[in-house]
Amino acid sequence: MTDSSCLIKLISTIQPTEVYHLAAQSHVKVSFDLPEYTAEVDAVGTLRLLDAIHACNLTEKVRFYQASTSELYGKVQEIPQKETTPFYPRSPYAVAKMYAFWIVVNYREAYNMFVCNGILFNHESPRRGETFVTRKITRAVAKISLGQQDVVELGNLDSKRDWGHAKEYVEAMWRILQHDKPDDFVIATGKQYTVRYFCELAFKEIGKEIEWQGEGVEEVGVEKGTGIVRIKVSPKFYRPTEVETLLGDATKAKEVLGWEPKIDIQELCHEMVSCDLELMKSNPTA
Numbered sequence: 569m570t571d572s573s574c575l576i577k578l579i580s581t582i583q584p585t586e587v588y589h590l591a592a593q594s595h596v597k598v599s600f601d602l603p604e605y606t607a608e609v610d611a612v613g614t615l616r617l618l619d620a621i622h623a624c625n626l627t628e629k630v631r632f633y634q635a636s637t638s639e640l641y642g643k644v645q646e647i648p649q650k651e652t653t654p655f656y657p658r659s660p661y662a663v664a665k666m667y668a669f670w671i672v673v674n675y676r677e678a679y680n681m682f683v684c685n686g687i688l689f690n691h692e693s694p695r696r697g698e699t700f701v702t703r704k705i706t707r708a709v710a711k712i713s714l715g716q717q718d719v720v721e722l723g724n725l726d727s728k729r730d731w732g733h734a735k736e737y738v739e740a741m742w743r744i745l746q747h748d749k750p751d752d753f754v755i756a757t758g759k760q761y762t763v764r765y766f767c768e769l770a771f772k773e774i775g776k777e778i779e780w781q782g783e784g785v786e787e788v789g790v791e792k793g794t795g796i797v798r799i800k801v802s803p804k805f806y807r808p809t810e811v812e813t814l815l816g817d818a819t820k821a822k823e824v825l826g827w828e829p830k831i832d833i834q835e836l837c838h839e840m841v842s843c844d845l846e847l848m849k850s851n852p853t854a
Contacts, residue, residue, distance in 0.1 A: 569613030575620040583626070586745055589617055590635045592665075595699060599661035600808055610664035611671075618675045618683065631745045632683040634672045637665050638730070638756070638814045640687065648817040650754055651687070658809040673752070682750045686741050689756035689816040692836055693734040694843035701763055702731065702840065705770050710844035712798060713774040716852050719798055723805030725764040725787065728813040732757045733831040733839075743825040756816020757829045767799055769834060773841040 569575075569591050592610045593599065599606040614634060621630050641649045642658035657663045669685050676683045696703035701722065708720035732755075740755045764780070767789060771778050777792040778799065789799030821827045847854050 569609045569616065572616040572620065575616050576623055579617075579620045579624045579626065583624075584630060586631045586633070587617070587621070588633045588635075588741060588745075589614060592635065593661070595697070596639060596659045596661045596811075597805070597807055598699075599659050599664070603660035606660050607664045607667075610661065611667035614668035615671050618671065618681075621681070622675070622679060627679050627681045630682070631750075632672070632681065633741050633745050634668060634683065634685045635741075636669050636672075636685040636687045636752070637662065638687060638689040638754075638816060639811065640666055640669060641814060642809075642811050644811075644813060647813070648756075648758065648815040650817040651752055651820055658811050659807065669752075676750055682745075684744050684747075684750045685752040686737075686744050687752065687754045687816075688737050688740075689730040689732065689754070689814060691732045691734040691737040691755075692840065694840050695734070696840070702766060702837075703844075705763075705767055706837070706840040706844045707848075709770040709774055709841055710848045711852075712776075713845060714848050714852070716848060718796070719800055721800045721802040721805065722763065722767070723802065723807070724810060724812075725762065725767070725799075725801065726812070727763050727810070728760045728815070729763070730756045730758070730760050730814055730816045731766070731833055731836065732829050733836050736829050736831060740821060740825070740827045743821075743827050747825060751824070753821045753825065754816050754818050755821055755827070756818045757832075758815070758817060759833070760813070760815040761833055766833070766837065769837040770841055771798065773838055774845075 593606045639662040640655040643656040645654045672683045675681050692702045711717035778789040779792050785801050788797045791798050
């Protein structure tokens with residue numbers, strides 16, 4: 569994504585009809601440590617890819633999907649968030665993605681290209697990167713269950729997120745490009761839960777109930793019956809500017825694309841913990 573000549577060569581050789589642009593430095597916390605790299609890949613990288621399509625004279629042939637993000641809403645201006653909700657990004661990642669969003673809109677309007685933004689809220693699966701909070705929790709729970717780990721350290725337990733299953737969101741991406749005209753869509757479940765609740769769900773999968781004690785950075789999640797501390801709060805996982813709440817309204821996607829999510833958070837969490845249990849049994853150092 570940082571090499572425009574390489575992108576032009578690829579587009580020219582492959583001659584694609586659909587491009588799903590998912591490449592990014594996609595970790596919000598990391599973007600505070602690597603803001604310039606994040607901008608280079610997520611913002612300018614999107615421009616390079618669009619311009620490669622344009623330079624190869626494929627503007628009428630290619631349908632282009634841009635992986636936009638609910639992080640654009642940041643310090644939310646309305647609840648729930650929909651396509652018309654104003655953006656208020658709260659991280660270098662979100663700011664870079666905002667440039668990408670608008671450069672997609674600009675290329676659509678300037679060159680009549682079939683280019684779309686999918687504003688996807690959090691989507692998880694057993695393949696989720698291990699530094700992302702849901703996967704971090706399910707990995708830790710699996711290791712705790714197998715005696716490979718004692719405790720997991722997390723950041724803001726009160727962050728509220730709208731979590732869906734990645735496979736359903738990928739179907740939404742495809743549907744966006746099959747539509748008869750290019751447009752932008754929010755993809756979300758319309759249901760919201762805290763990080764704290766996801767922890768409780770994950771530990772229930774291994775037969776452990778979590779009780780909370782203390783508050784702030786002193787708060788801990790304790791295993792009921794044994795009193796063993798299983799969850800601690802660490803300020804090192806706090807973001808410099810926090811996004812407290814995200815909740816999407818995917819009414820437009822349902823009405824226009826016929827898309828709606830079916831997998832709830834309980835089923836999602838069950839699948840992730842089950843897969844991580846199998847992983848840790850076969851490879852304890854994974």
